[in-house]
Amino acid sequence: MKWSQFFNTSIGKKLLVGATGLFLCSFVIVHLAGNLALLKEDEGEAFNIYAAFMSHNGLIQFIAWGLKVVILIHAILAFQLTFRNRAARPVKYAINPGNQTSSWFSRQMAIMGSILLIFVIIHLKDFWYWMHYGDLRPVTYNGEEYNNLYLVVQEAFTQLWMVILYVIGMIGLSFHLIHGFKSAFQTFGLNHVKYNGLINFVGVWLFGILIPIGFAIIPVVIYFKSI
Numbered sequence: 001m002k003w004s005q006f007f008n009t010s011i012g013k014k015l016l017v018g019a020t021g022l023f024l025c026s027f028v029i030v031h032l033a034g035n036l037a038l039l040k041e042d043e044g045e046a047f048n049i050y051a052a053f054m055s056h057n058g059l060i061q062f063i064a065w066g067l068k069v070v071i072l073i074h075a076i077l078a079f080q081l082t083f084r085n086r087a088a089r090p091v092k093y094a095i096n097p098g099n100q101t102s103s104w105f106s107r108q109m110a111i112m113g114s115i116l117l118i119f120v121i122i123h124l125k126d127f128w129y130w131m132h133y134g135d136l137r138p139v140t141y142n143g144e145e146y147n148n149l150y151l152v153v154q155e156a157f158t159q160l161w162m163v164i165l166y167v168i169g170m171i172g173l174s175f176h177l178i179h180g181f182k183s184a185f186q187t188f189g190l191n192h193v194k195y196n197g198l199i200n201f202v203g204v205w206l207f208g209i210l211i212p213i214g215f216a217i218i219p220v221v222i223y224f225k226s227i
């Protein structure tokens with residue numbers, strides 16, 4: 001079987017969704033670590049220097065474009081798998097017992113993933129687009145000029161609806177990753193009684209709770225400081 005044929009099968013698509021999902025998990029850790037500089041009481045110096053480094057480093061820019069392709073592949077294949085599964089079982093079970101094999105989180109994957117995708121599209125338009133194509137105000141640190149992306153973020157989060165949007169987006173992120181992280185390990189057959197406890201712990205506590213709260217704190221703190 002050719003690779004192209006393999007990735008057209010359900011198992012091939014599932015493997016690609018798992019691999020791209022784990023790559024995106026590693027991205028959220030790095031992204032949160034960088035964004036926490038927004039909470040430093042330094043008028044944005046650390047964040048603007050970090051943002052300039054990210055946008056001028058060739059390797060990081062290459063990975064950043066790959067990231068967008070990975071998000072697209074992950075979303076398209078996950079939608080295809082969801083519709084394929086539904087088509088294979090067009091009539092819903094008369095009683096959906098919320099049974100032993102499928103948790104509530106696993107049944108909400110498509111909905112939470114969609115909320116997250118809508119969030120990411122709005123987010124890219126608001127921040128990433130501004131950073132690369134917007135007319136940013138310059139700011140000078142140690143005689144060097146930087147784009148003041150910090151100011152764009154601060155202004156965005158003085159609006160309550162933006163803060164609410166981010167908190168809803170992070171609830172979507174939390175529910176999506178609580179199931180998604182451990183599901184990727186299952187897809188690769190890497191679940192084993194010995195490690196399942198650790199995989200569940202990391203999935204729930206790191207990706208389901210700490211990281212979404214870490215992201216959500218940023219708009220909430222900026223908003224309350226601004227009023």
Ligand code: HEM
Nearest residue numbers: 031035051054064120123127128131153173215216218219
């Ligand atoms: C409070 C939360 C967040 C803030 C303040 C924030 C801020 C930013 C900023 C300023 C940028 C443009 C600069 C850059 O490219 O690094 C950006 C890009 C991006 N953000 Fe966020 N972000 C947040 C949460 C998230 C979350 C939860 C996700 C995904 C689940 C996400 C996905 C992305 C992606 C994919 C990019 C484009 C990255 C690139 O091209 O380098 N962000 N974010």
